[in-house]
Amino acid sequence: MQKILRSLVQKNNSKIVLVVLDGLGGLPVNGKTELETAATPNMDSLARASACGLHIPVAPGITPGSGPGHLSLFGYDPLEFQIGRGILEALGLGLEIRKTDVAVRCNYATIKDGLIIDRRAGRIPTDQSRRLTERLQKEITKVDDAEITFAAGMEHRFAVVMRFPEELEKDAAQLPDTDPQQEGKAPLAPQPLSKNAEKVAATAGKIIEQVHEILKNEERANFALMRGFSGMPDIQTFEEAYGLSSLAIATYPMYRGLATLVGMHAPVLEGTVEDEIAFLKEQYNKYDFFFLHVKKVDSYGEDGNFAEKTKRIEEFDALLPKIMELNPDVLAITGDHSTPALMKGHSWHPVPILLKSPYVLGGLCSSFSERECTKGELGIFPTVQLMSFMLANSLRLKKFGA
Amino acid sequence: MQKILRSLVQKNNSKIVLVVLDGLGGLPVNGKTELETAATPNMDSLARASACGLHIPVAPGITPGSGPGHLSLFGYDPLEFQIGRGILEALGLGLEIRKTDVAVRCNYATIKDGLIIDRRAGRIPTDQSRRLTERLQKEITKVDDAEITFAAGMEHRFAVVMRFPEELEKDAAQLPDTDPQQEGKAPLAPQPLSKNAEKVAATAGKIIEQVHEILKNEERANFALMRGFSGMPDIQTFEEAYGLSSLAIATYPMYRGLATLVGMHAPVLEGTVEDEIAFLKEQYNKYDFFFLHVKKVDSYGEDGNFAEKTKRIEEFDALLPKIMELNPDVLAITGDHSTPALMKGHSWHPVPILLKSPYVLGGLCSSFSERECTKGELGIFPTVQLMSFMLANSLRLKKFGA
Numbered sequence: 001m002q003k004i005l006r007s008l009v010q011k012n013n014s015k016i017v018l019v020v021l022d023g024l025g026g027l028p029v030n031g032k033t034e035l036e037t038a039a040t041p042n043m044d045s046l047a048r049a050s051a052c053g054l055h056i057p058v059a060p061g062i063t064p065g066s067g068p069g070h071l072s073l074f075g076y077d078p079l080e081f082q083i084g085r086g087i088l089e090a091l092g093l094g095l096e097i098r099k100t101d102v103a104v105r106c107n108y109a110t111i112k113d114g115l116i117i118d119r120r121a122g123r124i125p126t127d128q129s130r131r132l133t134e135r136l137q138k139e140i141t142k143v144d145d146a147e148i149t150f151a152a153g154m155e156h157r158f159a160v161v162m163r164f165p166e167e168l169e170k171d172a173a174q175l176p177d178t179d180p181q182q183e184g185k186a187p188l189a190p191q192p193l194s195k196n197a198e199k200v201a202a203t204a205g206k207i208i209e210q211v212h213e214i215l216k217n218e219e220r221a222n223f224a225l226m227r228g229f230s231g232m233p234d235i236q237t238f239e240e241a242y243g244l245s246s247l248a249i250a251t252y253p254m255y256r257g258l259a260t261l262v263g264m265h266a267p268v269l270e271g272t273v274e275d276e277i278a279f280l281k282e283q284y285n286k287y288d289f290f291f292l293h294v295k296k297v298d299s300y301g302e303d304g305n306f307a308e309k310t311k312r313i314e315e316f317d318a319l320l321p322k323i324m325e326l327n328p329d330v331l332a333i334t335g336d337h338s339t340p341a342l343m344k345g346h347s348w349h350p351v352p353i354l355l356k357s358p359y360v361l362g363g364l365c366s367s368f369s370e371r372e373c374t375k376g377e378l379g380i381f382p383t384v385q386l387m388s389f390m391l392a393n394s395l396r397l398k399k400f401g402a
Numbered sequence: 403m404q405k406i407l408r409s410l411v412q413k414n415n416s417k418i419v420l421v422v423l424d425g426l427g428g429l430p431v432n433g434k435t436e437l438e439t440a441a442t443p444n445m446d447s448l449a450r451a452s453a454c455g456l457h458i459p460v461a462p463g464i465t466p467g468s469g470p471g472h473l474s475l476f477g478y479d480p481l482e483f484q485i486g487r488g489i490l491e492a493l494g495l496g497l498e499i500r501k502t503d504v505a506v507r508c509n510y511a512t513i514k515d516g517l518i519i520d521r522r523a524g525r526i527p528t529d530q531s532r533r534l535t536e537r538l539q540k541e542i543t544k545v546d547d548a549e550i551t552f553a554a555g556m557e558h559r560f561a562v563v564m565r566f567p568e569e570l571e572k573d574a575a576q577l578p579d580t581d582p583q584q585e586g587k588a589p590l591a592p593q594p595l596s597k598n599a600e601k602v603a604a605t606a607g608k609i610i611e612q613v614h615e616i617l618k619n620e621e622r623a624n625f626a627l628m629r630g631f632s633g634m635p636d637i638q639t640f641e642e643a644y645g646l647s648s649l650a651i652a653t654y655p656m657y658r659g660l661a662t663l664v665g666m667h668a669p670v671l672e673g674t675v676e677d678e679i680a681f682l683k684e685q686y687n688k689y690d691f692f693f694l695h696v697k698k699v700d701s702y703g704e705d706g707n708f709a710e711k712t713k714r715i716e717e718f719d720a721l722l723p724k725i726m727e728l729n730p731d732v733l734a735i736t737g738d739h740s741t742p743a744l745m746k747g748h749s750w751h752p753v754p755i756l757l758k759s760p761y762v763l764g765g766l767c768s769s770f771s772e773r774e775c776t777k778g779e780l781g782i783f784p785t786v787q788l789m790s791f792m793l794a795n796s797l798r799l800k801k802f803g804a
Contacts, residue, residue: 379782388463392750401467
């Protein structure tokens with residue numbers, strides 16, 4: 001489908017804004033969902049004049065992670081383009097990934113007499129772990145011709161990116177985990193599953209050795225286990241796929257990272273949603289497509305905090321007029337998945353969406369909510385089709401056939 | 403899917419009538435679409451008792467041409483069966499296409515000292531172009547063993563069909579355009595891209611040569627450029643696919659032509675919609691399936707004439723009782739795509755449909771419109787599934803599995 005889209009793409013001066021309220025969809029508590037409970041006069045009014053519906057990020061009944069949820073919003077089938085765990089971890093910790101790189105997520109572990117006695121090094125505190133990781137980075141910056149980058153995570157977790165001098169083959173990261181998944185066993189050596197993975201295996205082996213040498217006197221964190229070896233997915237950029245120059249506006253590294261995977265420009269940004277919208281305004285003339293990510297809605301959903309999730313939705317709604325002032329040709333407001341506070345986590349439920357453009361029927365939904373969106377003209381559709389709708393509504397697609 | 407359908411098809415005496423109001427779907431102007439604005443008491447009453455919904459001709463967000471729109475209505479996936487530009491042009495000009503044929507659309511051009519100085523021969527007037535084309539037809543009727551047919555189009559456009567003595571291989575029309583797309587360049591020779599295309603290339607080359615010889619003293623139209631070489635698509639007939647004898651009732655050559663591609667009988671017909679319905683009555687005992695095409699709804703949509711498009715819908719509605727008198731077992735009323743007057747052209751919007759049969763729920767829509775159809779029992783579905791619905795409702799499909 002993306003192939004057909006690409007053959008129909010035409011350029012114009014239209015602006016598309018995609019607002020992702022992370023984890024937007026919810027479930028009723030005392031009869032109403034978070035979105036139904038929130039006072040959202042601006043989104044309600046917009047919903048009345050917009051094309052509305054619900055979308056399914058991966059497949060019916062499937063709960064998406066953030067990676068698949070966003071890839072799907074960007075028009076990439078998340079079943080076809082699977083992002084490795086190492087890549088996701090590295091992106092989440094703010095590392096940049098290129099086609100020359102292999103990323104891997106690591107655990108500090110405790111090893112004694114060649115056997116693992118704690119796969120998580122007693123879940124050492126984050127600040128201690130951070131100090132160790134900084135020490136490793138100081139002492140290990142290059143292994144053979146590969147540049148090595150470490151990034152500290154929570155507790156015993158960290159990530160490593162190996163950057164080689166040349167672009168890697170597709171199967172260069174084909175290595176199973178070195179974590180034997182069981183205490184009392186020896187760690188596994190990095191084992192190449194393809195010819196092209198041999199170099200990565202050798203580099204990883206040397207890193208593990210050097211890490212152990214540096215940390216050998218640590219009481220708990222004296223070893224590193226590696227999981228989720230992965231390379232950059234072979235994916236078309238937004239520019240290639242849709243002819244769109246694109247900007248990601250996100251304060252969390254993971255979402256900027258996901259955006260960079262599809263070639264979006266994703267500068268480091270800190271601050272509030274208001275700051276994000278200010279940045280959108282500032283950059284508005286420079287790009288065709290804007291992905292604006294609002295994290296906190298999901299965070300409170302994950303905490304099971306219905307009231308705070310509701311409040312964050314209200315906060316965004318109050319800021320919406322600032323986006324409307326820009327009068328984008330197409331404005332879509334939705335989430336990357338549902339995170340009902342009731343479930344304290346991501347869920348499989350279709351995600352409500354409103355799509356504002358001059359070319360919609362509108363008039364079918366009285367407010368913006370999961371239940372009202374079932375009445376909308378978009379129906380319930382696979383998330384991966386959203387890019388088609390946004391491109392069509394910005395008149396960026398030619399006719400198919402004569 | 404068509405394969406499964408075919409294995410389930412059974413014959414009976416039911417009659418199916420598919421009415422295509424070309425470009426039916428619209429968008430609101432002053433709050434209402436064309437179909438919502440039109441006074442359509444007959445379709446409204448039918449919609450209340452019918453299965454209603456909206457269908458997507460090609461894919462979400464994709465604007466279909468007439469070819470894909472109709473193929474899809476006939477149950478052929480328009481992404482799988484793509485109709486060449488030469489074929490569409492020839493069909494539109496009233497030529498008949500067989501499996502022995504290659505069709506190509508042509509431009510009159512101006513050539514001087516071997517270089518093209520005007521790719522459109524100054525857009526010569528249609529009547530002048532017509533005279534030239536008649537002259538060519540008079541002088542060129544056969545090249546080697548191929549019969550050659552010319553058909554005049556608008557301004558500098560015309561079409562050529564080469565009819566060979568035998569059925570052609572699939573890749574026999576694999577030739578790039580001879581139009582270099584730029585003035586100041588020499589025209590390209592017909593270049594076979596496959597072994598089977600060599601014969602077509604040779605014939606095309608001789609036609610170009612003879613045309614130039616005949617027209618060499620013309621001031622402007624002294625050469626022919628060829629584009630969109632294409633053969634008959636390899637497509638099952640309606641009889642093969644569904645066991646249906648079928649009649650196309652259409653006053654525009656293009657739509658009769660599209661119907662003949664799937665093996666419908668499509669006699670030349672002129673006149674009004676009333677004449678088309680009279681012809682339906684006259685032929686009603688002779689076929690199982692009737693495709694009745696109403697062109698003008700689309701034409702006024704393309705012109706951006708909201709009021710006239712509305713009026714043409716009303717005109718059809720007033721005639722609907724004459725079709726109802728026949729009491730077809732299944733009657734579907736829909737369009738091949740949307741043509742909102744607001745957009746002055748085809749669009750990607752799902753097309754409203756009502757399907758009358760004894761085996762529907764009904765009672766879900768209060769009138770026939772884009773918005774009411776969102777409430778219908780058919781939901782929003784790919785157009786290519788419509789044939790299944792029509793066959794099922796005429797009890798022409800056996801049970802699948804035991």
